[in-house]
Amino acid sequence: MNSTLQWTPRKLVAALIAAGMIGGAGVVALEHAHTPVHAQGVAVAQVAQAAPAAPAAMVAMPNFSAITAKYGPAVVNISVSGTRKVSMNGSDDEGGAAVQRNLPPGMQEFFKQFGLPPGAFGFGPGQGQGGGAQEAPMRGEGSGFIVSPDGLILTNAHVVRGADEVTVKLTDRREFKAKVLGQDDKTDVAVIKIDAHNLPVMPLGSSKALSTGEWVLAIGSPFGFENSVTAGVVSAKGRSLPDEGMVPFIQTDV
Incomplete structure (x- = not known):
């Protein structure tokens, strides 16, 4: 005995959407909601074969753990102290x-x-x-990274500004007294030096090779804690601060 099954529009739509999701055919538009189910099955199969959906492009994620393990030891904690006359x-x-x-x-x-x-x-x-005015203590914390095996370190100028004593703590818990070699308030960059050798190094890259939207991994040692890691993207290049000349800051959101 031959029989033809009729599906309600709601059930048929659900079935076709499910078939599209599984077969990669996408959403199928329905013109005849009461077509026999076996005919609909053939139609879905034909659509799936005729227009297969392109697979989504796979974007490789950076291996943040490997990057942290490789470059984390070059990130240091910087603590400063001193005195100032304050009213x-x-x-x-x-x-x-x-x-x-x-x-x-x-x-x-x-x-x-x-x-x-x-x-x-x-x-x-x-x-x-x-x-x-009286003498008052000044203390602060910040981060930096080693750029040469013999102890050159880059940090922020505001971290060491006005400091009488600068102490650098490595990830292996060794501590060194540091000397401020120079600082530039406009770019907020300072160079300090510790007396050490064979240190892990963070290589410097080129900002010209950097593109907006690229991944960023930020490693720092805030408030005296051990290294913290967070990730984000390059939001913009060539940023300038209010009331300042054009300084090519790189804006990152991490």
């Missing part, structure tokens, strides 16, 4: 006013509301007492 309003002959201006706007307002100098609670250069 209650945060201005002094050693740049206290500049430090206050460099604080985030919200932090500036915080200090102003409570009548505190920017050095209070460890922020800024230190805390003064009374109307005159």
